[in-house]
Amino acid sequence: MPRNNEATKGERPRQRRSPSQLREAILRAAEAEYCAFGFSGATTAAIAALAQTTETQIFRYFDSKAELFREAIQRPLDQHLQAFMAASPAAGAAPRELQARSYIAELQDFIEQHQRMFRSLIVAETGKDADVPGMGGVDALQAYFARGADVVRRRTGGEDKLPPELMVRISFAAVLGCVLFKDWLYPDGMADDAAIRAAMTRFVLDGIYADAAALSGSGDKSAAGTAG
Secondary structure (H helix, E strand, O other), X not given: OOOOHHHHOOOOOXXXXXXXXXXXXXXXXXXXXXXXXXXXXXXXXXXXXXXOOOHHHHHHHOOOXXXXXXXXXXXXXXXXXXXXXXXXXXXXXXXXXXXXXXXXXXHHHHHHHOHHHHHHHHHHHHOOOOOOOHHHHOHHHHHHHHHHHHHHHHHHOOOOOOOHHHHHHXXXXXXXXXXXXXXXXXXXXXXXXXXXXXXXXXXXXXXXXXXXXXHHOOOOHHHOOOOO
16 A cells, blocks of 8 residues: 555644643654554555654654554553443343343444554554554453453353353454455355344354253254344
8 A cells, every 4th residue: 555645755733732732743644654554564654644744753752663553552452341241231121132232233344443453553553563452452352351251150150061161262263253354255246244243143153052952952042142
């Protein structure tokens, strides 16, 4: 993806900005660069140009390129995920499968909304840079997995054939992959978005709550509950 030529000419700010405004401008520019080019492909020179400042100013606010990545990508995504979990409704009177379907749909929406950040973290992960932990730097993700495993364990009474901690991660990875690689996985004409989302929801329900259905003795997926 070519960079904006105008943004790389080293333009300087046309008006004085407060330290907080400048820091915010640097973070927004860093987010755009990291999302477009990944951690290794982005440069502090390009980030400075996009923020209309200098590299010297960047390093006045951030000790390293890795710290800037954490502040521009990992911390915001962590906060978004915390907000997502906080907004997830507690189990109510609706049938459990209906609750689960709704939650999985919300998770797909969440990943779609923040897919550029997720891609940046995946690219950082594959770069094997010790200073950039990638997905491992999103603390809220570990809380998400722990809460999901706890919900599954309660639904099955702890009599799971496979560890709930494992199944929750596999389900999340499946949804993440289907959203991030949708254009590659599903050629034009194979299925519309609604069909893809419905298939993904069914896949997750059939997999993560298989034990709950079996324990019910009927195979009725109404035994399933939300992973949130």
